[in-house]
Amino acid sequence: MEGKRTQRPRLVGPKGETLELPEPVFHLLRQIVTVLARGDAVTVVPVHKELTSQQAADLLNVSRQYLVRLLDEGAIPYTKTGKHRRIRINDLLAYKQKRDAEREAALDELAQMSQDVGGYSECG
Template sequence: MESQGTQRPKLVGPGGETLELPEPVFHLLRQIVTVLAQGDAVTVVPVRKELSSQQAADLLNVSRQYLVRLLDQGAIPYTKTGEHRHIQLNDLLAYKRKRDAQRKAALNELIQMSQDFGGYSECS
């Protein structure tokens, strides 16, 4: 009999069949169930998936034209087949992480500047 410390997470099917899960997969599934329970959608996509420029723009929540400018400026790697641009999901996510970090740093700098200058004065 296994002790509590050595038990492995298992997926149990409707017919009672079980499948042992690696611990990281168990934690991922728990996060997915939590998000779904809150009424949000979850999409699972292979990181090597290629996206169209419209799909990439939608993921970044920007216009397609803005995304194309980012691609042309070299901000995000892409390939081109004829007139169609294809962006690797992992490249897009790397750009998004970098952009989000820059935004957070800029916001923290604004907060610090506001505190340094006494913040906003209250109106009377």
């Protein structure tokens, strides 16, 4: 349509001040607001941030000992500062995404196998 201008997303402050936002930032803020409205917490971390082994274990919801085993097996890259292991957040999130996708695929396969042998029959 001629003359039609699409509006860019804007953040409006309490005193009416506005800030234009790139569309991806708008979508991110919308997701954050949704999560906060549920009562969940949100943490914003730079991708180059390094975590301690305990912080990384907490993020994966596993024990620190299990995380250390994953590090020693090479499943997640890490560096050492003295005796302390440091894990980059982006490496940890990549591992988590891969792990979650593998779990989802395994659950789908189990459900399909159960369905194939009649495990989900209707009760009547």
